[in-house]
Amino acid sequence: MEDNQLRSRGWFGKTGKDGFIYRAWMKNQGYPADEFDGRPVIGICNTFSELTPCNGHFRELAESVKRGVWEAGGFPVEFPVMSLGETLIKPTAMLYRNLASMDVEESIRANPIDGVVLLCGCDKTTPSLVMGAASVNIPTIVVSGGPMLTGKYRGKSIGTSDVWRFSEMHRKGEISQDELSNAEACMCRSNGHCAVMGTASTMACMVESLGLTLPENAAIPAADSRRKVIAHLSGRRIVQMVKEDLRLSDILTRQAFENAIMLNAAIGGSTNFVIHLLAIAGRIGVDLTLEDFNALCEKVPLLLNLQPSGGYFMEDFYYAGGLPVVMKEMLGLLHQEAITANGKTIAENAATAECFDTDVIATLAEPIKDLTGLAVLKGNLCEDGAVIKPSASLKPELMNHRGPAIVFEDIDDYKARLDDPNLPVDDNSILVLKNVGPKGYPGMPEVGNMSLPKKLLAKGVVDMVRISDGRMSGTGFGTVVLHVSPEAAVGGNLALVKDGDMIALDVANRSLILEVSDAELERRRADFQPLELGYNRGYVKLHLNHVMQAHQGADLDFLRGGSGDKVTRDSH
Template sequence: MEENKLRSRGWFGKSGKDGFIYRAWMKNQGYPSDEFDGRPVIGICNTFSELTPCNGHFRELAASVKRGVWEAGGFPVEFPVMSLGETLIKPTAMLYRNLASMDVEESIRANPIDGVVLLCGCDKTTPSLVMGAASVNIPTIVVSGGPMLTGKYRGKNIGTSDIWRFSEMHRKGEISQEELSDAEACMCRSNGHCAVMGTASTMACMVESLGLTLPENAAIPAADSRRKVIAHLSGRRIVQMVKEDLRLSKILTKEAFENAIMLNAAIGGSTNFVIHLLAIAGRIGVDLSLDHFNQLCEKIPLLLNLQPSGGYFMEDFYYAGGLPVVMKEMLSLLHADAITANGKTIGENAKTAECFDPEVIATLAEPIKDLTGLAVVKGNLCINGAVIKPSASLKPELMQHRGRAVVFEDIDDYKARLDDPELDVDEDSILVLKNVGPKGYPGMPEVGNMSLPKKLLAKGVIDMVRISDGRMSGTGFGTVVLHVSPEAAVGGNLALVRDGDIIELNVEKRSLNLEVTEEELERRRAEYVPLDLGYNRGYVNLHVRHVMQAHQGADLDFLRGGSGDKVTRDSH
C-alpha cells in the first residue's frame, strides 16, 4: 500500500487544526513527531481481561507483538475490546459474541488503523474478533493465546474434557467433593485456554486453516516461549501485509473456508466451529451453508488423537508437529494454492512439516477413527439441519438409533427432573431438550451434552442419544445432536415433540426424523403457545429481535455483509 493511501493519513497526515488535534493528544503518551510521518499504524486488538482467565497473559503477548511492529517500521497502538470469558459469563458467552464483534468492527473502522493484529484465545474471542475485522476488511493477522499445559492429577494427564467424567463420578459417589477440589487445582496449571480439542483450540486451528495466522500458531502452548516468538513475528508481518495491501477478503476465499471445514473434520474439532464459520462467511460475503459441511466432511476420517475424541492433549499435538502436519497429510484434498497471511500458500507452508509422533497425528491410510469429526443431519425434526460429532460418540452403534423421546421443555425442567427416580427413561430412550437455542435461552448455551439420568449411570450406562437446539462445549463428548433448526422458541418442530414420541437418528443417511404424522404435527402446532421471552431492554432485547437461526451462524441479521473501512463521518 502506498504511503498516501494509508488510512491513518486521514488523521495524522492532515495539516492545520485537524492534524494538530489528532497528533497533539497522541503525543501526551511520549511519541516523537516522526512517528506520525507515514509509518503504518498497527492496531493490536486485545481481549485481555482478568475475567477471561484464558486470556490473562495477553499483556505480555501484546508486548511481543509491539516489538515486531516497531522492528518492521510500524507504529503499534494497543486497544481493548469486550472480552468474553467462557468460564464466568452468564447466561452464556455466546449471547455476547455478536456484541463483541460490533465492538471490534466499530473500533477498527473509527480509528486511524492501517492493519490489525487480533489477540484471541478463549472460545468466543476468536470468532467475534474475526467477524468484526472481516466486516471492515483491512490487513489482519491473528495471534492465538495458546493452550494451557496438560493437567497432572495423581499420576494421570487430565484436561477440561475430564470435567464431565469427574462430574459423573461425583454424582455416582465414586469420588468426594474434596477429591473434586484437588482435581481443580491440578487441571489449569498454566496460562492458556483449554488443553484439549475444545472450542478454543478448534478456533485456533480454524484461523490457521483459513490462512489468517503464521504457520504453527494453533498449537504452541501459552507457556512455551515460542508463543511469544510467533507473536513477535506476527507483529513484523502485519506491517508488510499493510504494504502489500493483503486484506482479509484476499485470504478469506471460498477455498479457504472449504480447507477449514475439511481440516476441522480431520482434527475432531468442536461442533461450535460450524456456527462460527458460518457467521464469518456471512460477514466476508462467502456463500456457505450446512450442505457444504456434509459434502466436504463425509469421507474424512479422524486423524488427530486428542481429547475429547481421542486421548492426547494440545501440548502433545504441538510437539508432534502441529496443524501443518495434518495439512501436509491432506494436501491432496485441500486447496493447496490458497494464500495465507505470510504471503505463501497452504501448500508451501505445509511442505516441510514432519510428524514426530504418529500416535498423536495419524495418516489417511491408517486414521485414528473411521468416523468423521462432523456430520449434518436433516429431517422433519430439523428442517434446516442439525449437527453431530460422530468421532466423540462413546457408543458408535448409536449412530443408527430409534428410541422413545423423554422431553424436557426447558433447562429448568431438565434440572428439576433429570435425577428423579420416577423419570420414565431407559438406556434406549432419547433425551430431548427444548428452548435453549439462539432466541430461546437466549444465546444458545452449551447445555446440549446433557448429563445422563442418575439411575442410568448407576446401571453403567455411558452414552445415550441427546437432541437439543442448543450447543455443547467443545470439551464434551457423547452421541449428541445439536443446533436443531428451526429452534423450539420460534415454533420449529422440536417444540412439538412430546414424551413417548419415536425419533430415529441415522447418521450414515444424515437424517433425523420424528415419527409423527404431518396431520398430528399440524394439530399440535395449532395448540402451540410461543415462549414469553421477556427481554425488553438493552442488548439482549436487540439480540432476541435480530438473531438468526443456527444454520445461518446465529449472527444478527443487520450485521451480515461488510461495512468497509470508510469512517462513518469525518470530523473536526
C-alpha cells in the same frame, strides 16, 4: 500500499487544526513527532481481561507483538475490546459474541488503523474478533493465546474434557467433593485456554486453516516461549501485509473455507466451529451453507488423537508437529493454492512439516477413527439442519438408533427432573431438551451435552442419544445432536415433540426423523404457544429482535456483509 494511501493519513497526515488535534493528544503518551510521518499504524486488538482467565496473559503477549511492529517500521497502538470469558459469563458467552464483533468492527473502522493484529484465545473471542475485522476488511493477522499445559492429577494427564468425567464420577459417589477440589487445582496449571480440542483450540486451528495466522500458531502452548516468538513475528508480518495491501478478503476465499471445514473434520474439532464459520462467511461475503459441510466432511476420517475424540492433549499435538502436519497429510484433498497471511500458499507452508508422533497425528491410510469429526443431519425434526460429532460418540452403535423421547421443556425442567427416580427413562430413550437455542435461552448455551440420569449412571450406562437446539462445549463428548434448526422458541418441530414420540437417528444417511405424522404435527402446532422471552431492553432485546437461526450462523441479520473501512463520518 504507498505511505500516502494509508488509512491513518486521514488522521495524522492532516495539517492545521485537524492534524493538531489528532497528533497532539497522542503525543501525551511520549511519541516523537516522526512516528506520525507515514509509518503504518498497527492496531493490536486485545481481549485481555481478568474475567477471561484464558486470555489473562495477553498484556505480555501484546508486548511481543509490539516489538515486531516496531522492528518492521510500524507504529503499534493497543486497544481493548469486549472480552468473553467462557467460564464466567452468564447466561452464555455466545449471547455476546455478536456484540463483541460490533465492538471490534467499530473500533477498527473509527480509528486511524492501517492493519490489525487480533489477540484472541477463549472460545468466542476468536470468532467475534474475526467477524468484526472481516466486516471492515483491512489487513489482518491473528495471534492465538495458546493452550494450557496438560494438567496432571494422581499421575495421569487431565484436561477440560475430564470435567465431565469427574462430574459423573462425583454424581455416582465414586469421588468425594474434596477429591473433586484437588483435581480442580491440578487441571489449570498454566496460562492459556483449554488443553484439549475444545472450542478454543478448534478456533485456533480454524484461523490457521483459513490462512489468517502464521504457520504453527494453533498448537504452541501459552507457556512456551515460542508463543511469544510467533506473536513477535506476527507483529513484523502485519506491517508487510499493509504494504502489500493483503486484506482479509484476499485470504478468506471460498477455497479457504472449504479447507477449514475439511481440516476441522480431520482434527475432531468442536461442533461450535460450524456456527462460527457460517457467521464469518456471512460477514466476508462467501456463500457458505450448512449443506456444504457434509459433502466436504464425509470423505475425511479422524486423524488427530486428542480429547475429547481421542486421548492426547494440545501440548502433545504441538510436539508431534502441529497443524501443518495435518495439512501436509491432507494436501490431496485441500485447495493447495489458498493464500495465507505470510503471503505463501498452504502447500508451501506445509511442505517442510514433519510428524514426530504417529500416535498423536495419524495418516489417511491409517486414521484414528473412520468416523468423521462432523456430520450435518436433516429431517422433519430439523428441517434446516442439525449437527453431530460422530468421532466423540462413546457408543458407535448409537449412530443408528431409534427410541422414545424423554422431553424437557426448558433447562429448568431438565435440572428439576433429570435425576427423579420416577423418570420413565432407560438406555434406549432419547433425551430431548427444548428452548435453549439462539432466542430461547437466550444466546444458545452449551447445555446440549446433557448429563445422563443418575439411575442410568448407577447401572453403568455411559452414553445416550441427546437432542437439543443448543450447543455443547467442544470439550464435551457423547452421541449428542445439536443446533436443531428451527429452534423450539420460534415454533420449529422440536417444540412439538412429546414424551414417548419415537425418534430415529441415522448418521450414515444424515437423517433425524420424528416419527409423528404431518397431520398430528399440525394439530399440535395449533396449540403451540410461543415462549415468553421476557427481555425488553438493551442488547438482549436487540439480539432477540435480530438474531438468525443456527444454520445461518446465529449472527444478527443487520450485520451480514461488510461495512468497509471508510469512517462513518469524518469529523473536526
